[in-house]
Amino acid sequence: MMDWHEVLFFFEVLVGGLLAGLMYSLVAIGFVLIYKTSGVLNFAQGAMLLFAALTFVSLVNYGAPFLLAFVATFAIMIGLGFAIERTVLRPLVNRPPITLFMATLGLAYVIEGAAQLLWGTQVHRLDLGISDKPMEIAGLLISSFDLVAAAVAFGLVAALGAFFTRTRIGLAFRAVADDQFAALAVGLRLPRIWATVWAAAGFVALVAGLLWGARLGVQFSLSIIVLKALPVLLLGGFDSILGAVVGGLIIGASEKLAEVYLGPYVGGGIESWFAYVVALLFLLVRPSGLFGQKIVERV
Amino acid sequence: MTKLPEALLSVRNVSAAYGGAVAALHGVDLDLRRGEILALLGSNGAGKTTLLKAVSNLLPAERGALTGGEIRFEGRDVAESSPADLVRAGLVQVLEGRHCFRSLTVEENLLTGALGRSSSRAEAKADLEKVYDLFPWLAQKRRTAAGLTSGGEQQMTAIGRGLMSRPRLFVLDEPSMGLAPLVVREIFEALKRINAAEGLSLLVAEQNSAIALKYAHRAVVVENGRSVLTGSAAELAARDDIKSFYLGGADLPASSPQAKEVAA
Structure with missing residues (x-):
């Protein structure tokens, strides 16, 4: 018989894990957008996140108000998206996926280098004005920052969902995601669609970058949270936004629970790699992920 | 010339x-x-x-x-x-092997043809009715994912999609x-x-x-x-x-x- 405190503690860990997982989802969604529409696994998503956070915090440090800095950074991310389409994607169109992946790997370092050149290498503190004090909800202590982050994540998912299903450009995105050659033949302007998708991924990177930057400080190690997003993608499927959310929740929860309940038996510190164990075990059962696209086909 | x-x-x-x-x-x-x-x-x-x-x-x-x-x-x-x-x-083409957008519904497939030509909403709606007149069966299947329809329905969808581009x-x-x-x-x-x-x-x-x-x-x-x-x-x-x-x-x-x- 577990006593009441233990049960409460379990739920506290669980909820904390779920909320932390949504922070991973935010990063993973950026990957999904680009992968879905162009089949490119964009390794530079982390660098874009860093770039966005760094640009934002630098603008704020120069005295720009929050809203202006946000809009200006978004504009810069759109510019970046279009520039990447022009200089990297267009010349490599029709190349094998591995070529494009390598290109984004290179791109990640170029963006990081550019960020360093532009804004320097200092760690910046980013204060979004959201307190990180724990609040008591139904007897559980939950960080209010995590709650805000979760709300932002859900807002973003809802907005993207509406965008994909309710707008014409969303329909074009889904068409391109389904069959690129047919989309070309139908007369959709693929370069424009890709540039838009990269700009959208830039927006997601900005939102994720602000939240992660506020949590960890805006520093260059931010770019390696791509490594936290990968298990989420393996679990949820690379082409599903819903999968990114559910994958994030599962990874976040299992990471925290493992750390607390399994950690003591193996000497602790398993939080950083346990996500990969979960993802790998999962791959054995469902190679396309929980929500990855099953080929819709009738023979 | x-x-x-x-x-x-x-x-x-x-x-x-x-x-x-x-x-x-x-x-x-x-x-x-x-x-x-x-x-x-x-x-x-x-x-x-x-x-x-x-x-x-x-x-x-x-x-x-x-x-x-x-x-x-x-x-x-x-x-x-x-x-x-x-x-x-x-100049509009229906590709060999139909190439429908499989996870899109039949109607969404047709609408991409309107996107390809940048039709207005009113034009797209009128064209949609014309396609359903031509292939009445498609109207029954408008909400079905194209990938789940038969070969003939997919061909009609692909042709309808092309016609939507006028x-x-x-x-x-x-x-x-x-x-x-x-x-x-x-x-x-x-x-x-x-x-x-x-x-x-x-x-x-x-x-x-x-x-x-x-x-x-x-x-x-x-x-x-x-x-x-x-x-x-x-x-x-x-x-x-x-x-x-x-x-x-x-x-x-x-x-x-x-x-x-x-x-x-």
């Missing part, structure tokens, strides 16, 4: 290759007059699909390119226009492929109806020469990447040698060179 006013599409001595090395066309000529149905006949691998992709400037997307000659649609050099611009100019030259690659004869007839009847009612010009590549010659006004036969014969459909249909010579002689397997090789 002289061009006949009624030639909607002119293909002059076109050659094409994939990857800069594999030649697929070695000199194709054809003229398509406004308002006609022109059949492009030839056996498997003769170059029909390559030619049609060249017409819509889709070869670069498959690492292919024109290596000679020129293709003009209403006087415009298609190699200089993006596929998207050609669709907006009225073509002036409608190019179809093997619309009969893998379909039951009854469905093939329904599709050709529908195409013939639009041709007769609206004067829509059609370029149809077909391996099934019997059905193509039945509905077309004229036909061009391609063999080994060359256009070898042009004539009225009635004239070509009357000649028995055409089928056995150029179209693989499907009726008499023993007399075809491939069959002999296999038997030997």
